[in-house]
Amino acid sequence: MPPILTSIFDFLKIGPGPSSSHTIGPMKAGLDFMECIRDLPDADRLGGDSLEIHLFGSLSATGRGHGTLRAIAAGMLGNRPDTCSPGLLEECGRDDAPIDLDIGGKTIAFRIADIVMDAVQHDYPHSNTMIFRFKTGNDTLLERTYYSVGGGFLRWEGWKAPEHGEPRYPYGTMAELKQHLKDNSIRLHTLMLANEKSITGLSESAIHEGLDRITAVMENAVERGISSKGILPGSIGLKRKAQAMYNSAKKLEFQGSGFLRAINAYAMAASEENAAGHCVVTAPTCGAAGVLPAIIFMLKRHMGAQQSEIRKGLLAASAVGFLAKHNASISGAEVGCQGEVGVASAMAAALQAYARGHRFQVTENAAEIAMEHHLGLTCDPVGGYVQIPCIERNAMGAVKAYNAFLIASTLDSAYQKMDLDHAFEAMAQTGRDMSKKYKETSLGGLAVSFPEC
Structure with missing residues (x-):
């Protein structure tokens, strides 16, 4: 198996919710397609008179509720996910935004209403497929097929991985990672820093600055969430709950059940900000963007964890x-x-174990326990919105992460029989066997058990 070549900052991306595959990926696609148009010969740019966009798979099934159409518009208007304003998607709901083609003042009309919600079941390589066309009359001047493959990652037909350095410690499995740690007598964070420097060319101080920025965005999402009330966007009419949960925890002085209420509040706060289309961090996705912030917020505000x-x-x-x-x-x-809240919970459990100074085996065990107890979790958003069950599911994922840490750090690590590689293998197999009805299409489960929507 080839080694992992992903940068931390490609993985932990900043951008608008409510779904990284439905907002960050499509926004990138809209931005890229307009850049491709501007690279065309002048005659083609001047001759083009229309844009045609088709969405397939879960983008078609739940794209309206997930903000996909507005995200595409935002990207085509030149916005980038990591630098856009927190409320950008709320501002991109107009149907008459002209697109500047950067030649002689020429613009082209773009109507969100003209985006075609195409087949949910299709034969393209990935469920989340988008086809963009730039046309003159019935003739296509430029066409590109994009795949939003999860976590805000974007691919397209003919895509090639960007050039990068080779990792200093190549690994593709946890077993290989552990072998490097043993053979080189190094800690996990040292290995990860070395690989990030080798892959990206970034200095250690630049990596630390990037990690601090990610932490700040996560904390800001929690702060905004516990300070906000009202109704979330969409037809469900769902009230924000994080502030009430936080106030309840505060009355108990964050002691006893107040501590768990605080963790719930922090996860719900960031998740509600995500549902509102505001900026969060893909950790690993927008749909699971409340889990890691909850644990980080708890560690810093209640346990005195330092930024280092x-x-x-x-x-x-x-x-x-x-x-x-x-x-x-x-x-x-x-x-x-x-693959979203389950992985986020595993990541959060590992984060807490390692940040609290535990060695590698406890860290892996905590991640495995959290992942193991999310296996089989379906994705069945009501109405296509990242609200029910997603917001409370983030809270449950954060609490499970905390409990997985407690189990792993209390018991002798030698008791652990299942390792993380096998847990991910089980997750992959379960995902292959899972009906498409339960994979972000809103065609089964809770999504069809809520007739009010």
Whole structure:
């Protein structure tokens, strides 16, 4: 198996919710397609008179509720996920936005309503497929097929991986990673830093700055969420709950059940911000963007964790996330929510264990326990919105992460029989066997058991 070549900052991406595969990926596609149009010969750019966009798979099934159409518009208007304003998608709901083609003042009309919600079942290589066309009359001047493959990652027909350095310690499985740690007598965060420097060419200080920025975005999402109330966007009419949960925890002075209420509140807060289309971090996806922030917020605000410890924890969490993506999937459209909240919970458990100073085996055991108890989790969003069951599911994932850490750090690590590689293998197999009804299409499960929507 080839080694993992993913950068931490390609994996932990900043961007608007509510779904990385439905907003960050499509926004990137819209931006890229417009850049491709601007690279055409002048005559083609001047002659083009229309845009045609088709969405397939879960993008078609749940794209309206997930904000996909507005994300595409935002990208075509030149916005980038990692630098856009928190409320950008709320501002991109107009149907009459002209697109500047950067030649002689020429613009082209673009109507969100004209995006075609095409077949849910199709034969393209990935469920989340988008076809963009730039046309003159009935003739196509430019066409590109994109695949939003989960976690905000974007591929297209003919895509080639960008050039990068080779990892200093190549690994594709946890077993290989552990062997490097043993053979070189190094800690996990040291290995991850060395690989990130080798792959990206970034300095250690630049990596630390990037990790701190990611932490800040996560904390800001929690802060905004516990300070906000009202109704989330969409037809469900779902009220925000994080503030009420936080106030309840505060009344109990964060003691006893108040501590667990706080973890729930923090996860729900970031997840509600995601549901509102505001900026979060894909950890590993937008749909699971409340789990890691909850654990980080808890560690910093209630346990006195230092930022240097959080950085190390994020490096450990990234190692777990990389392995999930490399050997299974982090896409709800491919494997259900076990690949989103399940992986997020495993990452958060690893983060807490490592940030609290535990050695590698406890860190792996914590991640495995959290992953094991999310196997089979379906992705069945009500109404196509990342709200029910997603927001409370993030809270459950955070609490499971905390409990997995408690189990792994209390019991002798030698008791653990299942390892993380086998847990991801089980997740991949379960995802292959899972009906498409339960893979972000809103065609089964809770999505069809809620007639009010």
